[in-house]
Amino acid sequence: MKILVCAKQTPDSTVRVKVAPDGRSVDAAQITWAVSPYDEYAVEMALERKDADASTTVAVVSLGAARAKDSLRQALAMGCDEAILVSGPGAEALEGLGVAKALAAVAQEAKPDVVLCGRQASDDDQGLVGAALAEALGWPHVATVTKFAPADGGPAGSVNGIDVWKEVEGGHEVWRAPGPVVLTVQKSEKEPRYPSLPGIMKAKKKEIPEKDVASLGIGASLPKPEIVKMEPPAARGGGKIMKDGDAKRTAQELARLLREEAKVL
C-alpha cells in the first residue's frame, strides 16, 4: 500500500502565540515550529500500517516555507520513506482551496492508495484542506478517522479496498473505500512515536526534493478569509480559590457561590 501524508508546519503546541503590533498577524519571532499535532497523528497512523505490512511505503508532503524541511525531516526520522517540500514564491500565501489544489497535484503524481490529512492545522484551525483535497481529486473522503486497514481478500500485496474507522458519537462507523481515498485523522491508535537514533541518522542523509509551487498550475486565485483583526483571548483569572481543608464546608460554599453568584446551578 502506498500512503501520502500531508503535514503542515505550525507553531509548537507549547508555544504561547502573541499577536503582532499590527493587530492582524502573529509575532513569528518567538515561535518554535513543529509538525501540526493532528498531522503527527496522521504520520503515526501511516507508520502503524507500515509496521503491520513492511511493503507499505509512506511519503510525506508539506507546503510552505523552507523551514518546513525541518518538520519533514522529523517525519522521516519517525520512519517515513520519503519527503517532498512544495515551496517557492507564493507558497506561504496559499490557503485552504489553493493548498488543496497544490497537494492534489502532488497526489496525482504520487498515485497513493490513501492520502492522510490532519483534522485541522493548528494555526488556521480551519479543517478545510482534507475535504477540499478530496474534492480536487474527485476521491471520497472520510473525516474523524482513528484507524484504517486494507480490506480482506485479493492477492497479497494488492489493495482490494480500504476499511476506515470513523469516530462518531457513541462509537465508530466502519466504511469501505473501493479505491483511493482521502482520510482526515482524528487520532492514531498509539501516541506518535519518537524518532529512533538510527531513524534520525537515516533522515539526516535523505534528500528532500523541492517542488516549486508555480510548477503545479494552481491557476486563478481562490477565495480565502482575510484577517481583519487578531486579539489575545479574553483574559481569565482572579477567581476565588478556596483552601479551607474541610471538604463539607467548602462544598457548601462552592454550591452556594455557583447558585447565588455565578447562577449556574
Place this chain on the structure above:
Amino acid sequence: MKTWVVVERKGSELRRVSREIAAKAAQLGDATVLEVTGLERYSPLPAVAALAARAKQDQPSLVLIGATPSGRDLGASLAARLGWTYASEATDVAVDGDAALVSRMMYAGKVRATVQAKLPAVVSVRPGAFTLPGGAAEPTVEPVAADASAEKLAFQRFEPTAAASGRVPLTEASVVVSGGRGLRGPESWKMVEELADVLGAALGASRAVTDAGWRPNEEQVGQTGKTVAPDLYIALGISGAIQHLAGMTSSKVIVAVNKDPDADIFKVADYGVVADVFEFLPAFTDEVKKAKAAS
C-alpha cells in the same frame, strides 16, 4: 441577501446548534432552512452533490451550518465543490456589504480573530455561538433529497464504544464535568458520573485520561480533542496544560478541583478548590443534589 441554513438531527429532533443558527438566519433576512434527506448515515459525497445542485438554482450568498463533526465536513466539502470562501467554527457572524465578518479562534484557541469572508461563503458555526431566543419557533425545514448513487463508499458496520455514555453531546452541553489523571483510574468515573447525572452534564477528560484508555477518545477536551464553551466547566484532577486549556477557556464559568495549589488550571478558574478530589467530590455532589432538590 439569501441565507441558507443546513440543519442536522440527533434522532428525530433538530440539534440545538441547528435551531440556534436557524434563529440567527431568520434575523439576517431571507433564510431557507434545508436538511439533506435520504441518507441513513451522513457521508459527504451524496450530501454535497445534493446541496451543490440546489445551490446552483437558489444561489444563496451565505450558507450557515453547525460546526458538528458532520457539519464541519459537509461545510468544507461544499465550499470546495462550489469554490466559495469557507470559515469554520465561527463564534459570531455579521454581514457587511459583500462579505461576512466572522469571529473565530485561531492558533489552537490562543488567538481570537475577525476574518472577512467574501460572499458567497460557507460558514460553520460553533454550538452556543448564538443563543436560542426563548420560545423560538421550530423552523420550517425543507428536505433536499440526496442521491445514494453519488456515494463511492460502502458502509460496513457500527462498532459502539464500550464506555459511551449516551449523554448530551459534549460540544453542545451546557455543563461539562471533566476528569484528569488526578482521578487515578477509570473506576473513579462512577463518582464523576454521579455528579454529571445531577447536573445533566456531559463528560469530558484530559488527554492523559483518553491516552491511558480510561475514557473513550471522543470525550477528550483540548487542542487535539473537542473544544467546549459550556456555561459551567468543572475540571477534576486536571493540571491545566496549555493544550487542555485550548479546548475549554471559553467556558463561561470554570470550576477547578486540584490538590496542588500551584496547578495551572487555577489561573483560568473562576472558582478553585484546593483539595483531594476523592474527599471533596462526594461532599460537593451531595450539596448539588440538595441545591437541585430545593429549586
